[in-house]
Amino acid sequence: MTLDGPHTFWRRPVPRLFQVLRTMPHYPDDLRESRRLFERARKVMPGGNTRTTVYIDPFPIYAARGEGCKIWDVDGNAYYDCIGNFTALIHGYGQPDVTAAVVDQMPQGTAFGAPTLSEIELAELLVERLPSVEQIRFANSGTEGVMMAIKAVRAYTGRPRIVKIEGAYHGSYDFAEVSLDSSPANWGDLPVSTAYAKGTPHGVLEDVLVVPFNDIEALKAVFATHGETIAGILIDPMPNRAGLIPARKHYLEAMIEIAHAAGALVTFDEVISFRLGYSGAQGLWGVMPDLTALGKIIGGGFPVGAVGGRAEIMSVFDPTGGKPALPHGGTFTANPVTMRAGLAAMRALTGESFSHLDRLGTLLLDGINASLRRHDLAGQCVGLGSLFKVHFTAHPVTDYRSVYPGPAERRKLDAFHKGLLNRGVLSASYGLFALSTPMTEQDARIILRAIDETLGEIASQS
Numbered sequence: 001m002t003l004d005g006p007h008t009f010w011r012r013p014v015p016r017l018f019q020v021l022r023t024m025p026h027y028p029d030d031l032r033e034s035r036r037l038f039e040r041a042r043k044v045m046p047g048g049n050t051r052t053t054v055y056i057d058p059f060p061i062y063a064a065r066g067e068g069c070k071i072w073d074v075d076g077n078a079y080y081d082c083i084g085n086f087t088a089l090i091h092g093y094g095q096p097d098v099t100a101a102v103v104d105q106m107p108q109g110t111a112f113g114a115p116t117l118s119e120i121e122l123a124e125l126l127v128e129r130l131p132s133v134e135q136i137r138f139a140n141s142g143t144e145g146v147m148m149a150i151k152a153v154r155a156y157t158g159r160p161r162i163v164k165i166e167g168a169y170h171g172s173y174d175f176a177e178v179s180l181d182s183s184p185a186n187w188g189d190l191p192v193s194t195a196y197a198k199g200t201p202h203g204v205l206e207d208v209l210v211v212p213f214n215d216i217e218a219l220k221a222v223f224a225t226h227g228e229t230i231a232g233i234l235i236d237p238m239p240n241r242a243g244l245i246p247a248r249k250h251y252l253e254a255m256i257e258i259a260h261a262a263g264a265l266v267t268f269d270e271v272i273s274f275r276l277g278y279s280g281a282q283g284l285w286g287v288m289p290d291l292t293a294l295g296k297i298i299g300g301g302f303p304v305g306a307v308g309g310r311a312e313i314m315s316v317f318d319p320t321g322g323k324p325a326l327p328h329g330g331t332f333t334a335n336p337v338t339m340r341a342g343l344a345a346m347r348a349l350t351g352e353s354f355s356h357l358d359r360l361g362t363l364l365l366d367g368i369n370a371s372l373r374r375h376d377l378a379g380q381c382v383g384l385g386s387l388f389k390v391h392f393t394a395h396p397v398t399d400y401r402s403v404y405p406g407p408a409e410r411r412k413l414d415a416f417h418k419g420l421l422n423r424g425v426l427s428a429s430y431g432l433f434a435l436s437t438p439m440t441e442q443d444a445r446i447i448l449r450a451i452d453e454t455l456g457e458i459a460s461q462s
């Protein structure tokens, strides 16, 4: 490790940009233009909102533009972007190869009722990078990629049920949303399946079995009772909403063994975790799933999703012999703008990019843990590589229930999020950070200093 230890950055002179960020106006009072846009939005969109995840109480900060690892709001304030459109923008804004590919494609046509060379090229790159993927199929969002994976395991096995991890987020397909926000009031003894959206059909809850994370015995128990009806297990190897805790390798290996013994399949949702390494989480862990769902970074900043896996399973989509077991279309699927942007972004994401992101991630994760200790705040920062998350809880975090925030933790998370906004750092409101390749070590130190100041402020108010 060539970086300074986590404590040494305090003694460095304050860089100029940080001095600039210190003069940030205060959220929400000073952000007049964002407030004005929100009031306008409320007239034509429910709650002024078209994407629940970006809402902030009392109103969201409206983005005007981005460049590298920073964004500017409509009031002219700059922020380090530590969320990158919810982890999708691994190269930040204006990556030159991505911009050139898109600018070249636009006048040639943005979408056709015919396939293009660009989808073959992106498919070839992904098949080459992901050891478990022999064939792939594109979609327009991670939600759709996951949905296709669920439908594919059902079509392949002829069984109705899937198993998922309590609290894990996999997009907005009904079956993937089950038990996303279970609470102590309804979570009961697993496998209890709870509805996320009001009106979820009861059949959906019956066909999704929920288990705790990293628990082999719970998996065995579910398969012992329901094995013959289970088509597959859906798992994100480092589930963000369930705590961003990495899966144990042994757990993933046992999962595949248990599933295969029952004639079921395992899908890794790598919509986010593909940003952990050159070959994604499966490359890092050295564990091969049957199917992989993708999205976010593979679109170079444009809407995208995909499902890939063993050719034998992917044949459920194959139309060459007549109607396939699982027909699938999509008006904008594999459009050449997304495909070319994705190809340029993925080509620019080299082994060196990951070493760089890992170095910055370690600096921040270690630095935040040191800062929490220094301020005597109950809390911990967990994660891997370019992804990390702050929990304001001192006990060991192991699964969704262990990270479920009580009212005091929720208040701290809110103060953390808004304290960072006021210091020029944009993160997710639930404590998640995602780094991007244009960030430098100096940027990381400035972000860390803003985090430390915010944690100090929270400690002084506790």
Ligand SMILES: Cc1ncc(COP(=O)(O)O)c(C=O)c1O
Pocket (backbone or CB within 6 Å): 086, 140, 141, 142, 143, 144, 146, 169, 170, 171, 172, 236, 240, 269, 270, 271, 272, 295, 296, 304, 305
């Ligand atoms: C793990 C995971 N799967 C699936 C999705 C859904 O992707 P999208 O928002 O592109 O539909 C997300 C989105 O955040 C995700 O984090």
